Amino acid sequence: MVLSAVEILRSQSLPMVLEQEIERVILSGEFGPGDRINEKELALRFGISRGPIREALRSMDSSGLVEQVPNRGFFVRELSAEQACDVYEVRAALFGLAGKLLAERISDEGIGRVKTFIADMDKAVAADDFEAYVKLNFAFHEFIVRNAGNPTLAQQYLGLVKQLRLYRARNLMLGDSLHASHLEHHEMAAAIIARDPQRALAAHTGHVDSARLRLMATVATHK
CATH class of the missing domain: 1.10.10.10 (Winged helix-like DNA-binding domain superfamily/Winged helix DNA-binding domain)
Structure with a gap:
């Protein structure tokens, strides 16, 4: 508009x-x-x-x-593969902290929201609805960082996500990558629901690190 x-x-x-x-x-x-x-x-x-x-x-x-x-x-701005990797590394650290903080602070209502996100993404994956999954993926990540209780962290993280959306290979997460990503979402959710900060830290950091490796592998095959 x-x-x-x-x-x-x-x-x-x-x-x-x-x-x-x-x-x-x-x-x-x-x-x-x-x-x-x-x-x-x-x-x-x-x-x-x-x-x-x-x-x-x-x-x-x-x-x-x-x-x-x-x-x-x-x-x-046009990001190179090396610059995108740099952004991913910082994003992984911030997202890991967000997961840890959320696991420490999440309310019962918040846990309900997490369960709903996972259920909705399960349906999107089962239906091979890539567009719906991508929207839910962004919303789930944003929910995590915005509810971690640290506005500075959220601002920095969401700024990095915007930069990565400029990267030309951003839409190449297909097939097995989607399923692998969603399995990681399940582990992130389980850690949050269990209110286990260290498990959440590892799951959230690992999720972004794995996304970086998947993206770089895809870029390498398309050169």
Whole structure:
């Protein structure tokens, strides 16, 4: 949905709203990794001047989604395989901590939510519904980090996930990789439900490490 002028005017921070909208456009795939971001086009789309667009893009430069190239403009960041590996390593450490904290702090209601996520993903896997599984996967991971009780951790983790969504090989998790990933989800859930922090730490860290290895193996076979 295109941002309306009324929505902009009601916002407390125009650049912040623009960041969210530009981010949505990028992550929807409208702009691909390495593409130049046309400031004039965005200004026309949102019905505003180019100044706020440029300010929003400068702010996004620090988030890792875009990068400014001197005398050329702003571009959607393109991760190399090595850079993606670096991001995965940091993500594994953060996700492991999130799992540990959640296991220590989760409520009975939260445990019910975890069980529902796993049941819904079981159904998606059984039906070979890849699209549904991917959506549930993102939602489950976000639930874990947002309910770990550490907003700084959640902010950093979700920022890394956004960067990885720019990686060209992000949609290559098919076949056996999907099933392996879901088995790891079961172990993560079991650790959380048991309220076992150390088991959760190992399961969550291992899940992201395994995802990194699966991704790199897929990249190697597609070179």
